[in-house]
Amino acid sequence: MVNETYPWLESTLLNIGQQYQQGRLHHGLLIDANHGMGKLTLVKQLAQHLLCTAGQDRACGQCKSCHLFSQGNHPDYLLISDREANSVGVDAIRELVAKSQHKSQLGGNQVFVIDQSHKMTESAANALLKTLEEPNSQTYLxxxxxxxxxxxxxxxxxxxxxxxxxxxxQALQPWLQAKQVNIDDFAIAYQDMGQAPLCALELLADDYISQRQAFLNEFKQVLSGKICAMEFGVKAEETSLSFYYIWMMQALNKWLQVKSAQRQKAGFNHAQLYKIMDLYQAVLTSQKQNGLTGVNKKLNYQQLCHKIAQVNK
Ligand SMILES: [Zn+2]
Structure with missing residues (x-):
């Protein structure tokens, strides 16, 4: 079998497996999921099932086809996947199309996987169209x-x-417990990673929680004027910038909530509320700029810290 199974993919795997067994599976399937959800694992598991000769509700892992698949030697399987590449080019798709025009070597299905298919160039996508439109009955894309x-x-x-x-x-808890992952820590990383389970796990393995806490402690001191925002900005690690923005906004959001709750109290300092809003807006703007191409990200972040120092005066 391919890697481990992920609980959040099980229902899709089962659903597609059943459609296949009932002979009503579509020949072109598109798996749409965010980064860090295990899409590639899912399509590999599906591919193995479609190639397996045992006729069970998932790949048997025992037949000749399954063995060839596990060894990466299945002659009727082609995987186009290069996560580092910026595009999927027409040559790779032409190879796929050519292969699909021949009969399968083992006499069963042929399965072609195109990972990150949105990266296909226009000519690659056009080259694929005919195969996708009129696949032979034993071909799955x-x-x-x-x-x-x-x-x-x-x-x-x-x-x-x-x-x-x-x-x-909640649905992830049994999986996390089996992996002996601290659920509270996972919850933080999961939220910060836009609910991508595999990315969250990766972060935790990389000491995410203590890095985040250290940053937040220091940022709190920046906000209270105990640490100079400019110095704080100079220390930034370029690879962590995207997290700094998330953490800053979380800290400011929390502060805003605390302050807003005190609004009705006598002598409430409205200026401070506006200051937090200004800071939040500045972080948001800087984060957006950092997403643009051609921006010097570290400089942009340091300019944000400069702005924080000014607002904080
Ligand atoms: Zn098998």
């Missing part, structure tokens, strides 16, 4: 994407789309 809106409508209309939604924390 499994596509993954994090961004349906970047796929041509002509591709979308030829695929059955399966949207994988983020599991609730």
């Amino acid at each position: 499994l596509l993954t994407t994090t961004s349906v809106s970047h796929l041509l409508p002509t591709i979308l209309s030829r695929c059955q789309i399966y949207k994988i939604t983020a599991p609730t924390l």
